[in-house]
Amino acid sequence: MDKLIFKVSEILQSQIGNSEVYSFDVPLELENIEKSGNITGKVEIMRIEDGLNVIARDIEMTSNSKCTKCLKDFHPKVKVKFAERQFMIEKPLKVEDENDLYLINKKNYTIDATEMVRQEIILHFSIISVCSTGCKGLCPYCGKNKNLAKCTCSELDEADFEENKPLMALKEFFNKK
Ligand SMILES: [Zn+2]
Ligand SMILES: [Zn+2]
Incomplete structure (x- = not known):
């Protein structure tokens, strides 16, 4: 699996406020990120008025890094506790930032959470640069x-x-x- 894709046809037909939770454990390849092993986490998809509200919880990824102090290879865990995005059915008339716009794929009624997860992992990534605080x-x-x-x-x-x-x-x- 090289993308984090979820089928949403059922949840789209359900009432506002209904939600489903999926766990994932995938060998997702992310641009510009070196990792070892799978990326794991949970995704909660909730029906809202204009689409879906997507909450990702407890995303975990083990990365391949080099300690900036002792130059040793080490494998810090990147953890993202909570991230939230809205996936729209229709593209809104006014879009403030195209990069923040997520749309439901209406050809096969799926959403692709790859970019969302990638952004969050990068956001939490840069803070880890030494193998241990006592290095x-x-x-x-x-x-x-x-x-x-x-x-x-x-x-x-x-x-x-x-x-x-x-x-x-x-x-x-x-x-x-
Ligand atoms: Zn010496
Ligand atoms: Zn070190």
């Missing part, structure tokens, strides 16, 4: 991953070195005399 990153001197091993050139050594610099200079000065 120590790479040592700026030797390049070792400080999460895995301590290196001898710790920042403390460097601080000591900086502190002793004036003393060493003074020592050198006297040694020359």
Whole structure:
């Protein structure tokens, strides 16, 4: 399945306020997003006056990322608790933003929630850039991953070195005399 498509012919024929809930677990491919595994979640489709109100809940996706501090590959979970869009039967006369317009496909009475889910995942995606809040990153001197091993050139050594610099200079000065 490369799209998140739901049949809506029945719900469209039902009364306003009626709703149906679908769970999904699909290997959805999303443009510009690297992921591992399926995207899961729930979709609640409710009949409203001019179409359908679509609520997506608990969308989860595991992404493939690289930690910006230690450069390790890691797989943060992207979670979207709640997202809502309206899918219209007819295109409204006035459209403020074409990108925010969702229409019911009247050829086969389906809706495609792919774009909605993609937008929400991107919105929640960028905030995760480090493998953990406690990531120590790479040592700026030797390049070792400080999460895995301590290196001898710790920042403390460097601080000591900086502190002793004036003393060493003074020592050198006297040694020359
Ligand atoms: Zn890291
Ligand atoms: Zn080091």
